[in-house]
Amino acid sequence: MKKIILLALNLFFGTAIISAQSIDEYFERIRHDEAALISFMSKMPKGGDLHHHYSGSVYTESLIEKAIKDDYFLNIKTMVAKRAPQEGNNWKKLSVLREEGKLNEYKLKMLKHWSIQYYNTEIPSDKHFFDSFGKFREVVNDYTAEGLLEFKERAIKENVSYIETQYKEVKVRLDLSEFKNANSKILSLASQKDTTAIFTIFDKIYESIIKQNALEKVAEFNAKHIENPHDSLKIDSDNFTMRYQNYLLRFMPPVDVFKSLILSSISDETSDLIVGVNIVAPEHGEVSMRDYWLHMLMFNYCQKKFTKVNYALHAGELTLGLVKPEELTSHINDAVYLANADRIGHATGMPYEINSSRLLRYMAENKIPVEVNLTSNAFILNIRKDEHPILLFKDYGVPIVISTDDAGILRTNLTDQFVTLAKSYPSFHYADIKECVYNSLEFSFIDIEKKKGLLKDLDNRFIQFEKSLP
Ligand SMILES: [Zn+2]
Numbered sequence: 001m002k003k004i005i006l007l008a009l010n011l012f013f014g015t016a017i018i019s020a021q022s023i024d025e026y027f028e029r030i031r032h033d034e035a036a037l038i039s040f041m042s043k044m045p046k047g048g049d050l051h052h053h054y055s056g057s058v059y060t061e062s063l064i065e066k067a068i069k070d071d072y073f074l075n076i077k078t079m080v081a082k083r084a085p086q087e088g089n090n091w092k093k094l095s096v097l098r099e100e101g102k103l104n105e106y107k108l109k110m111l112k113h114w115s116i117q118y119y120n121t122e123i124p125s126d127k128h129f130f131d132s133f134g135k136f137r138e139v140v141n142d143y144t145a146e147g148l149l150e151f152k153e154r155a156i157k158e159n160v161s162y163i164e165t166q167y168k169e170v171k172v173r174l175d176l177s178e179f180k181n182a183n184s185k186i187l188s189l190a191s192q193k194d195t196t197a198i199f200t201i202f203d204k205i206y207e208s209i210i211k212q213n214a215l216e217k218v219a220e221f222n223a224k225h226i227e228n229p230h231d232s233l234k235i236d237s238d239n240f241t242m243r244y245q246n247y248l249l250r251f252m253p254p255v256d257v258f259k260s261l262i263l264s265s266i267s268d269e270t271s272d273l274i275v276g277v278n279i280v281a282p283e284h285g286e287v288s289m290r291d292y293w294l295h296m297l298m299f300n301y302c303q304k305k306f307t308k309v310n311y312a313l314h315a316g317e318l319t320l321g322l323v324k325p326e327e328l329t330s331h332i333n334d335a336v337y338l339a340n341a342d343r344i345g346h347a348t349g350m351p352y353e354i355n356s357s358r359l360l361r362y363m364a365e366n367k368i369p370v371e372v373n374l375t376s377n378a379f380i381l382n383i384r385k386d387e388h389p390i391l392l393f394k395d396y397g398v399p400i401v402i403s404t405d406d407a408g409i410l411r412t413n414l415t416d417q418f419v420t421l422a423k424s425y426p427s428f429h430y431a432d433i434k435e436c437v438y439n440s441l442e443f444s445f446i447d448i449e450k451k452k453g454l455l456k457d458l459d460n461r462f463i464q465f466e467k468s469l470p
Helices: 002-013 020-030 034-043 060-069 094-099 103-114 125-141 144-157 182-191 195-211 214-232 254-269 286-305 331-338 356-365 374-380 390-396 414-424 430-442 448-468
Strands: 048-053 073-075 091-093 162-168 241-249 274-280 312-315 343-346 370-372 400-402
Touching (some): 020 034, 020 430, 034 414, 048 400, 060 094, 060 103, 060 144, 091 094, 144 214, 162 214, 162 274, 182 195, 182 254, 182 286, 195 254, 195 286, 214 254, 254 274, 254 286, 274 286, 286 331, 312 331, 331 343, 331 356, 356 390, 370 390, 390 400, 400 414, 400 430, 430 448
Parallel strands (some): 312 343, 343 370, 370 400
Antiparallel strands (some): 073 091
C-alpha cells in the first residue's frame, strides 16, 4: 500500500524538487516506521556535532584492537588497561591472555566495562558510565591520530560536515607553589560569596601564570598536540571540518581549576583551531557540587579577560534523585547569568531551576542554545521521552542543537540521535529538525568565514538530499 502511494507521489512530482509540504508529509508518514526513519536520517545532512568528547567518542572495538596490537597490561579484575608493567597478580599482558586461550573472553569483558554494551544494572548507570573512562584512558590517549581519523570517516559516511570535539586539558610546566595555601582561603571566601576578595586572589594567580611565559608555553602545546597533528593528518578537507575545545576538570582544587581555565583560554585565543573552552567531569560529584558557584565565577572572570574566547558549559546535567532537591535550582542560572556561557550542555535540570520561565526566555532572546544529548541523558540520568525538557526549550524558542556526547561509550552516532528525536517527540516536524541541523553550524564556535562556507555547503547538501527523497 505504501509503495503505491509513494509511486503516485513520484509520478505527481516527477523529478522536480520535492516541495516543502510533501517532504513534511513524507516525513510524518515514515516517522513511526523505524527502518525507513533510520534510512532517512542516515542520508539527511546533519551539520555539526557540537557536544562531542574525544575520549568517549572512539568506538570501544577500536580501543580493544589498539590495546591488543600494542600488548597492554590488563587488570583482569577491574578491566583497567595500562601501557607499563604493573605490580600484582591481577595484571596480565593481553598476549598472555591470548596464549592462555582467554583473549575472546576478555575482549567481551572489556567491551562490557568500557561501554554500555551488555550493561546490566549491577551498578548505577551513571557510575558505570563515568568509571569507564578511567579504564581505557591510557589506550585512548595513545590513539589520538587514529581516533581523529575515525571521527572524520564516520562523519563523512553519515553526512556530518563538522565536529567540535572536547579534546585536551592544557598542561604546561608552571610553579604555583606560592598559592598552595590559597585553596582554603578561596573556598572560605566562596562560602561568603565575596567576589571582590576572590578576584584579588585570581589577579595574583593570573599575573604569576603570565610571568612564567605561559603564552609561549601554551603556543608550543597547541602546536605539538593540536595544530601539527591536525595539519599532518589532513583532518580538514572539502567535505569535513574539525575544531577543538579545551576542557578543565571540575573535581580539581580551586587553584588548579583556575590555572587550567586561564591556560585553556590563552590556548583558545592563540589558535584558530581551538574554538572554545568547556568544563567536564560528573556535575553531581562532591567537589563539583561544592565548588559549582566558584567555578562559574572563574568563567565570569575569564569572560572579561578573554573577550574573544567562547565558553560552552555543561550545566544542569542533573535530575531529582541524583542530588538533593535544593541543589537542583541554580546551576543553569549561574552558568547563564554569572558565567555568561555561550552555549549550555545538557540542561536536563531546567524544570527545577529557580525562575525557569525567566531563564528560558532570556536564553531564547539572547540566543544561548542548549546542546541536547538524548542517549546520554537516557542512560546516565534515566531521563527519556517527556521527562526531558526538550519540549520546554522548543516552546520558549531556546535554540536546540542535537549532539552525541560520548558516542563510543554510548554505542550511538548522530544519525541515531536524530532517529530518537523523531521517534520520541512527534511535535518536532521536519522543519524543526532541519532548524536543529542549521543551529548546529550557526552556533558553532568556528570563525565566521568558515561558518559561512559550512552553511552554504549545508544548503547544497539539503538540496541534494531533498531531491533524492521518494
Ligand atoms: Zn558532555
